[in-house]
Amino acid sequence: MAYQDLREFMRKLEKEGELKRIREEVNPILEITEVVQRLCRPGARNEEKSRLEAGATRNVALLFERPKGSRVPLLINAFGSVRRMAMALEVNELDEVAERIQGFLKMDSPQGLFDKIKMLPKLAELGSFFPKSVKTGACKEVVHQGNDVNLFDFPILKCWPQDGGRFITFPLVFTNNPETGKRNVGMYRMQVYDERSTGMHWQTQKHGAEHFRRARAKNPEGRIPVAVAIGSDPATALSGMLPIPPDLDEMMFAGFLRREPVEMVPCETNELEVPANAEIVLEGYVNLSELRTEGPFGDHTGFYSLEGEYPVFHVECVTHRKEPIYLTTVVGPPPQEDFYMGYAVERVFLPVMKMQYPEIVDVAMPAEGIFHNLMIVAIRKSYPGHARKIMNAIWSLGQAMFTKVIVVVDHDVDIHNYNEVVWKTLCALDPERDVQFSLGPVDTLDHAARLQDYGSKMGIDATRKWASEGFTRPWPDEILMDEATKKRVDALWKSLALDPR
Numbered sequence: 001m002a003y004q005d006l007r008e009f010m011r012k013l014e015k016e017g018e019l020k021r022i023r024e025e026v027n028p029i030l031e032i033t034e035v036v037q038r039l040c041r042p043g044a045r046n047e048e049k050s051r052l053e054a055g056a057t058r059n060v061a062l063l064f065e066r067p068k069g070s071r072v073p074l075l076i077n078a079f080g081s082v083r084r085m086a087m088a089l090e091v092n093e094l095d096e097v098a099e100r101i102q103g104f105l106k107m108d109s110p111q112g113l114f115d116k117i118k119m120l121p122k123l124a125e126l127g128s129f130f131p132k133s134v135k136t137g138a139c140k141e142v143v144h145q146g147n148d149v150n151l152f153d154f155p156i157l158k159c160w161p162q163d164g165g166r167f168i169t170f171p172l173v174f175t176n177n178p179e180t181g182k183r184n185v186g187m188y189r190m191q192v193y194d195e196r197s198t199g200m201h202w203q204t205q206k207h208g209a210e211h212f213r214r215a216r217a218k219n220p221e222g223r224i225p226v227a228v229a230i231g232s233d234p235a236t237a238l239s240g241m242l243p244i245p246p247d248l249d250e251m252m253f254a255g256f257l258r259r260e261p262v263e264m265v266p267c268e269t270n271e272l273e274v275p276a277n278a279e280i281v282l283e284g285y286v287n288l289s290e291l292r293t294e295g296p297f298g299d300h301t302g303f304y305s306l307e308g309e310y311p312v313f314h315v316e317c318v319t320h321r322k323e324p325i326y327l328t329t330v331v332g333p334p335p336q337e338d339f340y341m342g343y344a345v346e347r348v349f350l351p352v353m354k355m356q357y358p359e360i361v362d363v364a365m366p367a368e369g370i371f372h373n374l375m376i377v378a379i380r381k382s383y384p385g386h387a388r389k390i391m392n393a394i395w396s397l398g399q400a401m402f403t404k405v406i407v408v409v410d411h412d413v414d415i416h417n418y419n420e421v422v423w424k425t426l427c428a429l430d431p432e433r434d435v436q437f438s439l440g441p442v443d444t445l446d447h448a449a450r451l452q453d454y455g456s457k458m459g460i461d462a463t464r465k466w467a468s469e470g471f472t473r474p475w476p477d478e479i480l481m482d483e484a485t486k487k488r489v490d491a492l493w494k495s496l497a498l499d500p501r
């Protein structure tokens with residue numbers, strides 16, 4: 001059974017020792033961030049065990065029961081470890097989700113009748129994940145309209161000292177494509193300007209921004225309806241960050257992840273639908289002619305993203321559950337909670353990449369690469385120029401287009417061992433020959449790019465070079481001891497008395 005809502009996930013976290021309640025009053029202005037920092041940094045996957053052994057504070061989810069200035073409790077770091085991400089998706093290992101996706105991808109275009117019949121149960125299963133419209137739901141337990149709406153009822157964080165204000169950091173932003181009517185859901189931060197308006201940080205290449213541009217092209221003076229859900233069952237809450245193609249409904253994907261359809265309820269004041277189990281819903285609109293300065297904001301690059309001009313969301317109605325829980329997260333110097341979300345995306349979508357490019361053996365995105373700055377790719381190289389072909393493929397693959405540096409290595413490099421990657425990459429490199437530059441769209445948050453949203457990328461071909469690529473010298477073998485010698489030393493080992501006693 002899927003988690004029915006955020007509370008059920010919270011109870012599970014608490015039962016498993018993965019959540020701690022904070023009864024002290026703590027200020028959502030900066031203080032909560034600082035508490036979270038002391039739990040989750042440094043705390044990269046590999047370090048976790050040694051930190052625990054050293055008696056470091058445990059990286060757990062936190063429920064602040066008394067955030068200063070609000071009656072609403074605040075949940076943070078709920079997804080801030082590989083274990084909690086796996087719990088959120090109800091698997092033991094994230095690879096299990098990847099295997100399920102692979103199962104569906106394999107059922108491509110069956111030829112014979114029997115193949116078609118064999119596929120039916122899978123297709124029916126897929127159909128059973130479609131979101132389901134229901135009349136009403138828990139998110140409607142309390143309704144505030146008009147002057148009754150006050151965003152400051154909620155313990156919205158000011159995360160870092162130079163932030164331009166308080167930011168809603170874990171929203172699901174709902175819009176419909178003005179041309180196709182198809183739904184999009186994205187996680188885009190929202191700077192609170194006053195009781196009833198916020199920024200809408202739709203980065204240029206994201207689907208929400210595309211909806212805005214298409215609607216504006218039709219009617220520059222008009223507005224589009226927008227709804228925001230905060231806090232839902234974990235798969236639904238996470239679906240807003242998934243890099244899936246435009247017009248593919250994130251709510252369908254959430255249904256697939258939780259193996260149960262997401263129940264959707266109509267908004268009170270516009271035609272959009274939101275998850276029935278949401279803790280808090282904001283309904284309103286964005287004027288197509290209005291932009292306002294947004295930021296600065298301490299971002300996941302570990303630097304402040306600069307001020308920019310973004311659309312404004314006007315809130316007309318707030319609905320919430322009785323005693324709602326405010327779900328949020330902090331981004332900042334890596335690794336933070338969003339690293340684990342990104343890591344789950346990397347693992348879950350690997351089969352999709354492999355399906356399109358079967359030569360890809362594995363990919364790794366180190367936390368310090370902030371998702372878009374560095375991707376290490378291992379390939380089974382089978383023709384000259386293959387590494388460069390994969391770079392170009394990645395630069396044209398959905399949000400992987402943002403990847404600033406791609407390092408392509410041979411299939412026998414353990415790309416999750418960054419020491420090995422550095423060693424073998426540098427050894428395989430003739431820099432002038434093996435580095436390739438390209439121009440294209442870059443992440444809006446890249447502050448080093450020559451222009452916002454546009455800049456250069458670098459690919460490093462760190463594979464073994466072939467004669468067919470013009471490399472005429474012999475390529476040396478990697479040094480490895482032979483098995484017979486290893487066995488003989490195994491037999492000798494004890495008598496050498498070299499192990500610590």
Ligand SMILES: Cc1cc2nc3c(=O)[nH]c(=O)nc-3n(C[C@H](O)[C@H](O)[C@H](O)COP(=O)(O)O)c2cc1C
Pocket residue numbers: 169170184185186187188189190201202203204205206207208240241242243244329331338341399
């Ligand atoms: C915590 C967090 C905050 C994010 N904030 C933003 C943001 O402010 N603006 C943005 O465009 N993307 C942001 N993203 C990334 C988007 O959620 C992600 O690119 C998503 O795929 C966008 O959905 P879309 O493809 O439907 O546009 C954020 C991601 C996370 C995990």
Ligand SMILES: [Mn+2]
Pocket residue numbers: 184185186207244245246247248250
């Ligand atoms: Mn989308």
